[in-house]
Amino acid sequence: MTENELLEHARQGDHRAFQSLVECFQQPIATVVKGILGDCAEAEDVGQEVFIRFYKSMHQFNGKSTLKTYLTCIAINLSLNELKKKKSFLSINNGELQNTFMVQQADSSKFEDQELIDNALNLLPYKQRSIVVLRLMQGYSVKETAIILKIPEGTVLSRLSRAQETLQRILRPLITVML
Amino acid sequence: MIKKLKKLLIKLYDNNLSHKDQEELPNGFAAFPELAQEKEELSSLIQVLQKRNYSFQPGFSEKIMRKIESVSYFAIPDPREYFEAQLNLLFRWVAPAGAAVIIIFLISLYLTQGSISVNAITGIDNLTFNDAITLSFYNY
Numbered sequence: 018m019t020e021n022e023l024l025e026h027a028r029q030g031d032h033r034a035f036q037s038l039v040e041c042f043q044q045p046i047a048t049v050v051k052g053i054l055g056d057c058a059e060a061e062d063v064g065q066e067v068f069i070r071f072y073k074s075m076h077q078f079n080g081k082s083t084l085k086t087y088l089t090c091i092a093i094n095l096s097l098n099e100l101k102k103k104k105s106f107l108s109i110n111n112g113e114l115q116n117t118f119m120v121q122q123a124d125s126s127k128f129e130d131q132e133l134i135d136n137a138l139n140l141l142p143y144k145q146r147s148i149v150v151l152r153l154m155q156g157y158s159v160k161e162t163a164i165i166l167k168i169p170e171g172t173v174l175s176r177l178s179r180a181q182e183t184l185q186r187i188l189r190p191l192i193t194v195m196l
Numbered sequence: 197m198i199k200k201l202k203k204l205l206i207k208l209y210d211n212n213l214s215h216k217d218q219e220e221l222p223n224g225f226a227a228f229p230e231l232a233q234e235k236e237e238l239s240s241l242i243q244v245l246q247k248r249n250y251s252f253q254p255g256f257s258e259k260i261m262r263k264i265e266s267v268s269y270f271a272i273p274d275p276r277e278y279f280e281a282q283l284n285l286l287f288r289w290v291a292p293a294g295a296a297v298i299i300i301f302l303i304s305l306y307l308t309q310g311s312i313s314v315n316a317i318t319g320i321d322n323l324t325f326n327d328a329i330t331l332s333f334y335n336y
Contacts, residue, residue: 032261039257044250051250064252068260134248154245158210174206185241192240 020084028075038084039068045085045155046092052150053096055139063099067092089155090165093147100143130191137187145180148173200224201231209238 018026018034020041026034046067047060054060070091071078078087138146151162152173159177163170185192201224207213208221225232302312309316318328 032265035264036257036261039260043252043256047250047252052248056250061252061256064256065260065263069263072264130244131248134245149245153242154248158212159206160210181238181241184245185237188241188244191244192237 042088049092050096063095137184141180145176148176149180
């Protein structure tokens with residue numbers, strides 16, 4: 018069944034069709050949510066909330082965007098809300114986190130690649146992080162990223178440029194292996 | 197020139213290059229090696245980031261289904277209940293606006309007339325209840 022057929026069945030109350038939709042889209046949504054929030058318990062909760070919100074609003078989905086983009090919008094909004102809730106905590110601990118990371122980075126062999134990527138993403142301000150996740154990890158175009166985040170394309174490009182500089186600096190060991 | 201090439205580079209990653217752009221880009225890379233280097237580094241960064249495969253814990257979809265079923269989201273909403281809910285929602289917006297208008301009216305009345313009595317509202321002195329009834333019928 019195609020995603021549109023699954024959606025139609027789900028709208029008529031078919032549990033299995035809805036579950037199939039969840040299974041189809043859980044990976045890209047995990048990338049968005051965990052890319053922004055990190056691989057933590059809150060990210061699992063936010064991921065579940067994304068699909069519950071989608072369930073509640075699927076009758077309003079009009080097909081103007083793809084289903085993946087629609088779910089990504091919900092995921093971005095919920096993830097950024099969750100980040101704002103944690104913001105006060107992060108602002109207190111960010112300096113400490115950064116110092117710890119820099120010490121650990123000096124011996125990057127201790128880090129698995131995935132941990133290095135997670136930490137690099139965590140060091141980005143959340144506005145840049147959401148752009149990196151959409152543009153570089155999910156492959157959305159600049160225009161699509163701007164629409165999803167409701168910001169001008171110029172802002173996407175400037176934040177992306179700053180984020181790239183930071184990531185290229187931190188992920189240098191991994192990038193040079195690729196080059 | 198370099199600005200134009202940077203724009204082309206963005207278009208390249210958007211998969212939005214025209215035929216003419218595709219011909220122009222290699223020449224640009226040849227003329228500006230630093231741009232070619234930038235492209236390589238960006239491509240590598242994208243590869244590195246896309247290597248990070250995030251996934252939810254096993255049983256994720258089952259957990260969602262259990263949650264949805266436990267709060268009976270699957271129940272098809274009754275049109276009457278839906279209408280009432282919408283009406284309630286509308287009332288929450290209309291009621292404070294109406295109350296605000298009434299309060300503003302009473303304040304302005306008090307400021308202009310020095311009172312908020314029935315006489316001040318109707319603009320007629322010494323109006324009795326019977327007069328008010330008679331006046332309202334008189335209009336018909």
